[in-house]
Amino acid sequence: MVASPNERIACRIFSRASDASIAAAAEIANLIRAKSSRGEQTVLGLVAGSSPVGVYTELVRLHRAGELSFASVVTFNSDEYHPMHSGELQSTSRFMHDHLLDHVDIDPANVYLPDGTIPKDQAAAFCARYEQSIRDAGGIDIQLLGVNRAGHIGLNEPGSDRSSRTRLITLDTPTRTDAASDFFGAENVPRHAITMGVGTLLSARRILMLAFGEGKADVVARMVEGYAGANVPATFLQDHPSAEILLDEASASALTRIRSPWLLGEVAWDDAAIRRAVIDLAEGLDKAILKLTDGDYNENGLQDLLAAHGNSYDINLTVFRQLQSTITGWPGGKPEHRKRPGDRPGHRDDIFPKRVMVFSPHPDDDVISMGGTLIRLVDQGHDVHIAYQTSGNIAVFDEDALRFAEFVEDFCSEFEIQADGLDQLSQHIDSFLRKKQPGQLDSDEVLRIKGLIRRGEARQGARCCGVPDANLHYLDLPFYQTGRITKSPLSKKDVDITVDLLRSTQPHQIYAAGDLSDPHGTHRTCLSAILQACVICQNDPWYEACAVWMYRGAWQEWSPHQIEMAVPLSPLEVSRKRVAIFKHESQKDRALFPGSDIREFWQRAEARNADTAMRYDKLGLAEYAAIEGFVRWDGKTGIDL
Known part of the structure; x- marks a missing residue:
């Protein structure tokens, strides 16, 4: 794979994100060992966020295996929201302790973190001391970095000067919107942050940047092949003599050498x-x-x-x-009486009707991303099942949970129903839900209420598509059940639940979300569970007749060169799909976790489906109102299995 002459920063592309994380951890570990053997300390610049988690996991594994000591390591973190207490869920301090510091033998005196509680009038002095501490430590040996979609490094906003140093800054609206999901709403995101400056970061002797997933592809291309400028602070890495970006295939997809x-x-x-x-x-x-x-x-x-x-x-x-x-109006194949000479055969056209299993990571991904195809499969007589992999309970506003809880109270009071536990529920609503603080973790009771809300919405959305209640499966995969944005790693139990469902239904078609730009990784984890389950089932007799199709739509769409099955939708089917999405009322008007796209999910889906149809039309194909695209999984994937 030839690197483009336009690439102004060295890049290494790995087939999987985990391989890139292991490579970064190996370089860090080798430096620590080498310097420790000479009696020297290693100074690391660290960051919070989803990208470096795999690096920290590997470093912890090496330490627990007795292969790495942090006794001679000093760490400096790049940024912290302000105001922010160290114990809060969203704090850099808590993140670093949860993912690295509490699991290795580092001296607490060697851990430096920006102080999110420092009064504003003392921030400049604190930042100057932070810079001096870095100099006193001898400078940073390796700086680990991530990058957001706008090209930030640290929390340096567009316009940050190349020579900028650690300082208190005001966060732009796009940055706060991107962070909204971590804070349970944009209104809860702090307006300021303390961050190492661009110049501070560039002073490190070595820089390793991590960028994973399709959502980072465009900014990676701008950063690597574009011109350096303050509007995309990450481009300043082009001037660093030893900066390197570690990518997976998805994040590298917009580079010239790939595209x-x-x-x-x-x-x-x-x-x-x-x-x-x-x-x-x-x-x-x-x-x-x-x-x-x-x-x-x-x-x-x-x-x-x-x-x-x-x-x-x-x-x-x-x-x-x-x-x-690729265009077919019969995604599950045709019955014999509808087949015509010249029809292109699909996978196992000898089986009709088919059993179809649609996996939905959250309770609304099925109708958002493939609602039209779902409707068509049902209308054409297939036995369609939907498996909701997670409860989606953290994505419900508190006021919705309170409204439903109060309905239960009023209903029981109106009809003089003495329900077991009602008094306890009422007391909990008074003592917790009505007094809950922004960003506070939900109680188990509130999570159950929110889960029931989303389950009811999923049921109504499925009914709009014609799927019977008996064909709905609520998996509640354990990895999701943390009540927090950060989820547990995928476990054998998650995979076993998926395997059991597949073996009990033995589908001829599986539909899975391949939309891997979900900002919190739930889609990626859910897809990994499905694909691991398929690998386990691949020698089962029923699996020979099974095809696995991946859909997108909530966060992005397949491009025409990728699509292997294009299902055209009529205006009526687009309307029916919209109604099914609308049944998810807790996600309507304003979703709790919207990501960087401020449009509602139904608007995103319709725009992307219409755009795919328009692209087919401009390429000279038939003109349709909308198209849902699918890619078939062939048993090989870049997903971390």
């Missing part, structure tokens, strides 16, 4: 490469595929493709037919 390798030299022109190149060419020129000419190929870096495969029209026709073959 358009033919621009860098010879490539192996297999079907996938040809399809991507031709679709990219057509979209870049805003032309239908069958209208591309030899000149279009020659003038846009595809001379080798043209030379290897003859004239442009033959190439165009091959790609056009491939893309056309």
